[in-house]
Amino acid sequence: MTYHRIxxxxxxxxxxxxxxxxxxxxxxxxxxxxxxxxxVYLPPNGPGGFGMFFQPESEPRAARQVAHWDLTVPWGSRVAEVERLLGLGATHKWDVLDEVPHVQWTTLADPEGNLFCVAGHPPADHQGS
Incomplete structure (x- = not known):
């Protein structure tokens, strides 16, 4: 069986x-x-990126969001990136800074309440510190 990269x-x-x-x-x-x-369509922002389609709501928004996306930024830039996104209209929800040693993230909501995370992964020599 042949598998294709998805x-x-x-x-x-x-x-x-x-x-x-x-x-x-x-x-x-x-x-x-x-x-x-x-x-409205947004194209990918580079190789390996993804596009986004925005279309009018077909029915009222669900009370609970069942999926969200995780965005990754270089280690050491998460706080500055979160500040930039807050300035664009995002809303801060919570931070997870010491739950696991291999990632720190901030959960935000876009202007319509869709959750997304901004994560940074420390280099191996910084994990657990």
Whole structure:
């Protein structure tokens, strides 16, 4: 049996205001949005990146979010990146700084309440310290 490498093409989100939410994520990722009808597309921000589609909500938002995405930044830059994202309109939810030695993260919400994490992974010689 042949296995193919599977990669993430895009995240699809329903939004109360697709244009505004796409503008937030465009500022986060550094790419330009491309509108088409009621939907907006953000291309990947480089090799290995992923696109994002924003479309109008088809029904009321669920009370509980069952998935979120984890974004990774270089070790030592998480705090500055979180501050930048807060300045763009994200909301701070919580920090996890000492639960496991191989990662520290901050959980944020975008302007429509979608959760996402900003994580940094310390080099091996900094783990557990």
């Amino acid at each position: 990669t993430l093409e895009a995240i699809n989100l329903e939004a109360a205001n697709p244009n505004d939410l796409a503008k937030f994520w465009a500022a986060v990722t550094g790419v330009e949005p491309s509108a088409g009808g009621d939907s």
